[in-house]
Amino acid sequence: MAKPSILNGPDQIAMERAAVEVFSHPDVQAAMAAKRAAFETHPLAKTPAGRATIDLNLEEMAFSAVVSVVAMDVSRTLPFWTLNLPHRRGDVAVPGTRHGVDNPDNIYRVMAVDDVNTFRVEGQVHDRPGADVSFTLFNHYPGAGADSQSQGLLLLAQLDTDDEGRFAFTVGPEDADGRTNHIRTQPGQARLIFVRDSLQDWGAETPVSLSIKRIAGPGAVVPTQQNQVAAAVKAVGISIDYWLRLMPQWFGTPFNEIGKGRTKNFSYTQQATSEARFRLSPDEALIVTVDPSQATYLGIQLADPWGASIDYAAHTSSLNQHQAHISDDGTLTYVLSLFDPGVWNWLDPGDLEQGTMLHRWQGLPAGGFDSERSVRSARVVSRAQLNDALPSGMRRTTPSERARQRAVRAAQLARRFE
Template identity: 35%
Template sequence: MDSSIDPFAGYLLPLEDAVRELANTWHPDDPAYRAEVYRQALMNLSHGYFVHFNADAEHPDWSPLYNPVFLCQPNPDDIYLFSPIRDDLTYRVSGERGTVSKLIFVTQRGIPGTLETVGEYDAVSSIDDTDFRVGTDGRLEIVFSAVRPEGYEGNWSQLKPGADCIFVRYRMIDWGCEIDPQLSIECLDEVPPKPRLSAEEIVERLKLQMRIPRNQNRLFYKMQNDILEAAGKNRIHPVRLPGLDKQLYWPAVFSFENDEALIIETEMPAIARYWNIQLNDPLFNSVEYVYRHSSINGSTAIIDGDGMLRVVIALTDPGVPNWLDPAGFTEGTLYGRWYDCSSLPIPSITRVKLADLRAYLPSDTPTVAPSEREDALRRRVRAAQRRRRW
């Protein structure tokens, strides 16, 4: 046996670095937090297999990114896929657009999970379906390369120097009615067949895979703590991320007691092509969103008669429209998004006693019966399960 190949248990040691990131959570001595970090480490470790073993830049293929399994703050309305690329090669993405509300491509340096901070992501370029043409039959083709191929007049997006990752968002507003795209990605340059990995290559990739849980924890715990430091609790802190020029995020750290509720209140843009609000747990994982009403968007929300949006966070169903269910968490983060909207209002958050909630809502706020909520949840589950998720 090759003595350079360590027993497998030796490769797992870097997972302890992920657990040490407990020190950067809000309650590092809480056994529940520790258990959640263990679970999160294994979740991110499984994501790491796709990062380092599924595809390479010469032989690209879509891998699952954020979804109901890989829960590091995915937008519940989005399905994310990614592939490694190289900035000196040419790629073609082609297939059926489907009927999703938005189709968004981002190229950048830094496959999610390989870097430790948001600031490291650069070489970013993004396009969505307002930037490229789709045939009347729903088919599309986009070429990604450093320079536009000579004589090519079709859809093209530039790969900036250093770009090594492309990822795509399938964004649905009405999960039950929209159809996912069917897309392929291929390298157009002459490349050798995909090789069998050597023992040394496997070992090196295993070592890199084991770092991903630590990297993800450092990245997302810091993002969450930055919000808390900048705004405190129950206050919105708007931010923009590289590559998403049309999207304004408005996160907040939420906190309330078991007998309380939070009311999120905002004006609505005159033109709101897309918006949503979601809840994350204290480790920045999206709260269960297939079997819980933990997110809301323009398809599922009710706008009040005065034109305002009011959303309620509470542990138990308060019987009002626009309830966000935190699935047992009384602290975490909420993330709102305005995408390609005519204005960018900043919502407010009001903390109230749950028993007094209706005193803070319009007098004509309807009552949602338990049977109506159950029916809505069943529709949500069916719609979520019929989407491509991995």
């Protein structure tokens, strides 16, 4: 008998179909259409890359808002896989849900909770888990109109697992009473458990299996589809306004300047990030050297100007410590350019001359994160200057090797839909 799918079980598919049904409702489609003007009049729309990606972001931000309604139904909470590329479920086309410079290395799952019920989450580790697996209690769904703030955090490494890799923890209003496998909810501050399996080796690391059930409390009212449609109409407007307001604030640094990594409490309490914008001519390249700084995980991801990750199935638009060539001194040097620079560590922006990028350090060392060491250098050079500007020992690649790199990447990504 085939093993049940970790990410694509019947509950996941049923909820995706339910979200598509709500998204297809005329009222929701009208709400999405009404937000087109907000994109078209936005300063980002004045750039070629911004104009070219309006349709994608309008649809994916709107569908993500619908998911934030359908998946946050506490009466039938389940681990729902989101922040995903567009895909198909049989005869149903499921739109993407990318926003906020989503990380292709991450399997993002959400589990609805509240502040009056108690929930038990059960999981199982399979073979090799991701480099960093976390369970964060949020007060807001990401993009739902207010910044998501961590209310509690558990790491897979902190949880006891039995001989078969099984683990469990609870979420509820009760005191932990010394338990390490419990996250206490506070009144008005519990909305969801946000799960991230950060996979560095896409071909070998596997997300953990998860289930959730209510074990105490009054339960929750089952919403009607009419109620969900009304909530989705409201959510579409709020979510799109949030992202269009946030992106210029979040990514307001000068183009092609990579700031030092900084720790913050946005979505993960043990993460440091460096936000940046790129803008390059066809004959320019941005060369950046970053340091893992003893973090368990380091990744760099590209996105379009609005924040949707560039199609990472078709492009090497993200790199992590496993995928990239690491220099002898332990640093990672990459090249971002519209042309193929002939090096293994190429960040491919997918023909977009302008966009956003995030550097993420997760699983920070106990002794503290060395911000000054995190980003060593960043500079723009011309295509003619590139070879002389690259550090010695930089791994080069041929067109056939590049084709193989992309093919392997696509095949490894396909594992997630098995």
